[in-house]
Amino acid sequence: MRNTRTPLLTVLATVMASAPFSAWPEAAYPEQVYWGDTHLHTSNSFDVYLFGTPNSTPDTAYRYAKGLPVINPTTGTRWQMSRPLDFLVVADHAELLGSVYRLFNGDESLRQTKTGKAMLELAPDRSEEQLQEIYDAFNYAASNQENKLGASGKDLYDDLHGGDKRTTAWHDYIETAERHNEPGKFTALIGFEWSSNTNGGNLHRVVFQAEGGDVAKQYIPYSYLESDDPEDLWKWLETTSDKTGATFVAMPHNSNISIGQMFPMQRVNGEPVDADYARARMKWEPVLEVTQIKGDSEAHPALSPNDEFADFETYDFALTPDGARPEPTKADYVRNGLMRGLELEQKLGVNPYKYGMGGSTDSHTGISAVQETNFAGKGQHDSTPERRTHKTGIGSSMGWDMAAAGYVGVWAKANTREELTAAFKRKEVYGTSGPRITLRFFGGYGLEGSPVDNGKLSEVGYAKGVPMGADLAPAEGGTAPSFLVAAMKDPQSGNLDRIQIIKGFLDEQGVAQERIYDVAVSDDREIDETGRCKTPVGNTVDLETGRYTNTIGEAQLTATWTDPDFDPDVRAFYYVRVLEIPTPRYSLLDSLALGIDWKETNRPATIQERAYSSPIWYSPES
Amino acid sequence: MMKTVLKEPLLYFLILAGGLFLFFERGDGGVADEALKPEQIVVTQGQVDALILRFEKVWQRHPTAREIQGLIDSHIREEVYYREALAMGLDQDDGLIRRRLGQKLQFLSEDMMVVEDPGDQVLKAYLDAKASEYRAPTRLSFEHLYLSPDLRGAAVESDAVALLEKLREHKVSAELSGDSLMVPQQFREASESEVERVLGPAFAQSLLDLPVGRWEGPVRSGYGLHLVRISGRVEGSVPELGAVRDLVLRDWELAQRQEANERLFRQMRSRYEVRVEAQEAAAGDDTMQSAANLAPGRI
Numbered sequence: 001m002r003n004t005r006t007p008l009l010t011v012l013a014t015v016m017a018s019a020p021f022s023a024w025p026e027a028a029y030p031e032q033v034y035w036g037d038t039h040l041h042t043s044n045s046f047d048v049y050l051f052g053t054p055n056s057t058p059d060t061a062y063r064y065a066k067g068l069p070v071i072n073p074t075t076g077t078r079w080q081m082s083r084p085l086d087f088l089v090v091a092d093h094a095e096l097l098g099s100v101y102r103l104f105n106g107d108e109s110l111r112q113t114k115t116g117k118a119m120l121e122l123a124p125d126r127s128e129e130q131l132q133e134i135y136d137a138f139n140y141a142a143s144n145q146e147n148k149l150g151a152s153g154k155d156l157y158d159d160l161h162g163g164d165k166r167t168t169a170w171h172d173y174i175e176t177a178e179r180h181n182e183p184g185k186f187t188a189l190i191g192f193e194w195s196s197n198t199n200g201g202n203l204h205r206v207v208f209q210a211e212g213g214d215v216a217k218q219y220i221p222y223s224y225l226e227s228d229d230p231e232d233l234w235k236w237l238e239t240t241s242d243k244t245g246a247t248f249v250a251m252p253h254n255s256n257i258s259i260g261q262m263f264p265m266q267r268v269n270g271e272p273v274d275a276d277y278a279r280a281r282m283k284w285e286p287v288l289e290v291t292q293i294k295g296d297s298e299a300h301p302a303l304s305p306n307d308e309f310a311d312f313e314t315y316d317f318a319l320t321p322d323g324a325r326p327e328p329t330k331a332d333y334v335r336n337g338l339m340r341g342l343e344l345e346q347k348l349g350v351n352p353y354k355y356g357m358g359g360s361t362d363s364h365t366g367i368s369a370v371q372e373t374n375f376a377g378k379g380q381h382d383s384t385p386e387r388r389t390h391k392t393g394i395g396s397s398m399g400w401d402m403a404a405a406g407y408v409g410v411w412a413k414a415n416t417r418e419e420l421t422a423a424f425k426r427k428e429v430y431g432t433s434g435p436r437i438t439l440r441f442f443g444g445y446g447l448e449g450s451p452v453d454n455g456k457l458s459e460v461g462y463a464k465g466v467p468m469g470a471d472l473a474p475a476e477g478g479t480a481p482s483f484l485v486a487a488m489k490d491p492q493s494g495n496l497d498r499i500q501i502i503k504g505f506l507d508e509q510g511v512a513q514e515r516i517y518d519v520a521v522s523d524d525r526e527i528d529e530t531g532r533c534k535t536p537v538g539n540t541v542d543l544e545t546g547r548y549t550n551t552i553g554e555a556q557l558t559a560t561w562t563d564p565d566f567d568p569d570v571r572a573f574y575y576v577r578v579l580e581i582p583t584p585r586y587s588l589l590d591s592l593a594l595g596i597d598w599k600e601t602n603r604p605a606t607i608q609e610r611a612y613s614s615p616i617w618y619s620p621e622s
Numbered sequence: 623m624m625k626t627v628l629k630e631p632l633l634y635f636l637i638l639a640g641g642l643f644l645f646f647e648r649g650d651g652g653v654a655d656e657a658l659k660p661e662q663i664v665v666t667q668g669q670v671d672a673l674i675l676r677f678e679k680v681w682q683r684h685p686t687a688r689e690i691q692g693l694i695d696s697h698i699r700e701e702v703y704y705r706e707a708l709a710m711g712l713d714q715d716d717g718l719i720r721r722r723l724g725q726k727l728q729f730l731s732e733d734m735m736v737v738e739d740p741g742d743q744v745l746k747a748y749l750d751a752k753a754s755e756y757r758a759p760t761r762l763s764f765e766h767l768y769l770s771p772d773l774r775g776a777a778v779e780s781d782a783v784a785l786l787e788k789l790r791e792h793k794v795s796a797e798l799s800g801d802s803l804m805v806p807q808q809f810r811e812a813s814e815s816e817v818e819r820v821l822g823p824a825f826a827q828s829l830l831d832l833p834v835g836r837w838e839g840p841v842r843s844g845y846g847l848h849l850v851r852i853s854g855r856v857e858g859s860v861p862e863l864g865a866v867r868d869l870v871l872r873d874w875e876l877a878q879r880q881e882a883n884e885r886l887f888r889q890m891r892s893r894y895e896v897r898v899e900a901q902e903a904a905a906g907d908d909t910m911q912s913a914a915n916l917a918p919g920r921i
Contacts, residue, residue, distance in 0.1 A: 031806070083818065083819065083823070084815075084819075086819075104718070105721075105722070105725075106718070106722040106725070108676075109676070109679070109680065126718075163680065163682070164679075179872075438804050440804065457804070486804050487804075488803065488804040488805070488845070489844075489845070490844075491821065491822040491843060491844020491845055492822065492844060495772075522772075554772040555770065555771075555772055555803075555844075555845045555846060556770075556772075556802065556803060556804060556845070558802070
């Protein structure tokens with residue numbers, strides 16, 4: 001059919017619209033946003049199993065992501081997504097990968113070990129309480145503290161992890177991924193999670209690769225049992241990539257519970273962050289998870305007091321057994337990390353924290369179910385509304401402290417492992433708290449007054465500017481940059497309240513500052529001379545029924561915006577935050593189902609879902 | 623009774639499985655000593671070799687003589703415990719053991735299945751029988767104009783009707799009409815699911831019923847109203863075997879395995895008379911595929 005199209009039709013198509021939709025990657029630039037979850041756990045993760053979910057498989061995870069009905073592994077009931085995802089990374093913990101599952105399913109080589117035997121003794125009935133005891137014992141053992149298994153960190157390593165203990169599980173998983181990968185239709189990226197917990201701080205990274213199983217089978221996932229220092233992970237990625245040809249992407253997440261360690265001034269070895277550290281980090285970690293079930297890491301109200309939207313899905317329950325809730329620091333939140341990156345770049349010549357924004361679930365239920373109306377929970381302990389009144393066993397959090405979030409949108413030329421990975425590498429991705437908001441963001445010079453209609457926005461954006469995730473060089477004469485931004489609502493979610501551009505920049509003392517600009521707001525509200533709109537969009541949520549209407553807000557918002565406070569000599573970044581109108585949080589829906597007051601959930605009844613673009617960076621050096 | 627049993631493949635399975643069991647457990651490929659008394663424990667050379675092999679796999683070196691003695695001792699210890707525990711019936715109510723034994727039986731039956739490429743004729747028949755799963759979707763080429771309820775308010779419906787009339791009478795250019803939306807105006811050979819992921823399921827469904835060639839509508843999406851002109855339609859069709867042979871072969875093999883497992887279970891099951899005495903449930907169709915094995919569909 002494509003070959004029989006007459007030249008006239010082709011010409012017409014070219015003239016009439018810039019970029020028609022096509023199932024084949026013909027366009028010169030990415031025309032489609034692909035939706036996925038880069039961070040899903042199954043029973044191959046020791047904690048999923050030990051939270052009491054023994055039957056979650058990668059196969060179920062892929063089928064759910066493809067939009068097929070599955071049996072929810074935590075509840076045994078039928079679950080289905082309202083529409084499929086385009087890709088999925090099943091990223092089980094590399095530590096003890098598959099070993100707990102295989103131990104309890106009779107793997108002889110594991111049952112014969114000291115730790116294996118102790119686990120079988122501690123959990124003879126495999127009840128939820130017994131498995132939780134093993135989970136706690138693991139946490140203590142990993143830091144060589146006394147525990148009910150009588151195991152040291154080395155015992156865990158020797159008995160359940162080292163040698164070829166994980167090979168079978170890894171290879172089984174790879175084969176399932178290969179079976180589900182359908183280029184152009186659904187992409188199964190092969191990956192795992194390196195779960196470093198230095199001093200109780202979450203320094204986890206999800207690692208995935210562009211290539212297929214033949215490459216992945218040449219290595220065994222790197223874990224914190226090998227080293228908890230991210231610099232060692234980057235070295236491993238370097239040598240493994242050289243050896244196997246793998247193209248890796250590592251994604252940090254949950255900086256919010258890193259206890260001051262995700263965007264540090266000091267390396268794990270105590271030395272100050274230097275240029276080599278910055279280069280290694282940025283080589284392997286182009287994008288992070290800004291939002292996910294264990295909370296939103298974009299900004300904290302105490303660190304950004306002028307941001308009335310910063311207190312969103314705030315989550316500060318550290319993964320320490322003592323249930324600590326540490327104070328936020330500038331090393332814990334992404335906006336502050338990006339700002340610190342500018343300060344360090346000024347000194348080192350390289351920015352160690354030049355991150356693009358992704359979002360993912362980190363679900364431990366085995367399914368990527370994070371819509372407010374279809375939230376399967378973080379894991380077994382908060383899998384039903386009834387159970388969310390209790391502690392989850394994850395830090396000191398309760399069920400309703402979990403956020404129903406998030407997904408990552410990827411601007412790629414095609415839905416394949418190669419094209420998606422390439423988009424992560426160039427940071428042309430953005431994170432959302434769940435809804436599939438379409439978001440375009442371009443920066444350049446002389447973009448003012450550009451058309452933002454239909455496909456023309458991206459045509460102009462790519463031709464005259466750079467997309468999200470890219471760098472902006474200075475213009476002659478120090479002209480201020482302008483930005484094209486457009487956001488379209490998720491057709492199955494709330495209307496849009498506003499588009500904001502958040503700027504980070506260095507002041508005269510070289511200290512990073514932040515500034516928020518509202519650049520497009522709904523319902524004819526005013527943006528004042530300081531660039532802000534302080535009038536809230538309103539709230540249509542009926543707390544008695546959990547319903548809302550799209551009578552406020554707008555389906556699409558667009559803007560061209562020029563930085564009014566631009567200084568050509570100062571390095572800066574700009575990223576977009578899009579807010580939806582308030583819609584019911586899942587905890588409100590739970591409270592209605594349970595017949596309790598929503599205030600008992602200790603969480604707000606309504607939230608403003610959102611999307612975060614990867615930043616565009618301006619540097620005075622060309 | 624005995625005669626009917628002999629005719630069943632089940633018996634052959636059990637005989638063969640029994641043989642495998644002896645082969646693996648004894649490790650010497652020999653036949654079990656018929657006269658072995660219950661209180662006798664014989665550790666064969668084959669078993670010791672297997673113990674050493676397992677040790678080498680874990681520790682990456684050959685065990686010392688003392689370690690070999692230790693392996694044999696703990697093997698004997700395990701054997702004694704095992705036999706005593708069996709004699710006391712400790713295996714009876716253990717869910718883990720029950721499940722593990724069931725698994726081993728399934729693995730055996732799957733391992734014994736040698737699935738070979740059955741040739742084009744069988745695969746073609748399988749493809750025909752499951753044609754709907756392999757059918758390529760209908761693809762539509764179309765353009766659409768968007769009318770925004772945010773911009774037009776209550777007039778959006780009447781605006782749409784008026785614009786439709788003008789378009790049909792060629793009084794306006796389609797390119798200059800309609801409101802802005804971050805969705806391509808033109809779609810080329812897009813399947814229902816591809817339209818669905820951009821404009822939602824209701825919109826994609828309505829499109830399939832529209833005639834080709836002229837402006838139609840308004841059609842509703844999650845964003846508002848649309849006028850649509852379909853310029854081309856490629857009907858979905860079942861592909862030739864050659865185009866999907868690998869896929870069909872993979873699915874056929876999976877189906878063969880599932881069927882064989884199911885057949886084996888039904889045969890074993892038929893040898894029991896089952897009576898469920900609980901009030902809550904009658905003896906339902908326990909041969910039904912379990913929920914965890916829902917066949918993977920294709921979309």
